[in-house]
Amino acid sequence: MFDLSKGPYALKAQSVSAFLSSLEETLPAHMEITLKQVTLKKGGKTPAIQVRDGLWRGASLVILDTNKQLALGGIYYKVPTFAAKAIVFIGMCAAFSLIFTILASAMLGQFAPVGMGGGVVGAMISGNIDNMIAKRLRDSPWSSELKDAIETVNA
16 A cells, blocks of 8 residues: 555665656556756755646655565655746746736825736745645645555556
């Protein structure tokens, strides 16, 4: 049974490339799968399989090599593309600029456009929105499909 709460999930594959190939065969063809190296918090580098499904759905599968056995150390969900992050950022900047312009105009009694102030707040909030999207990905049916594919490969 797939469960990362008890630590790394042992993989039966003998190599990262074998696991990657099997995962590519199991996941839908439209998903992009790449192998990269990531830096661990404790230092050192480890392989990570990046899975991307369109602009908004992505995950990073961190592979650990413990005692000559591969293990899945964690799945980190994220907004995978620059374009999606730019859409969130621009949307937040525009929304807060508009809100601040309306408030400033109401207080001054005349039209008072506020651009940069709204942009700064929008930029700060766009990072939080990225985190909210990642949390929703973790709890979504897409996450279940990804975990089911990992279990199928590992059977």
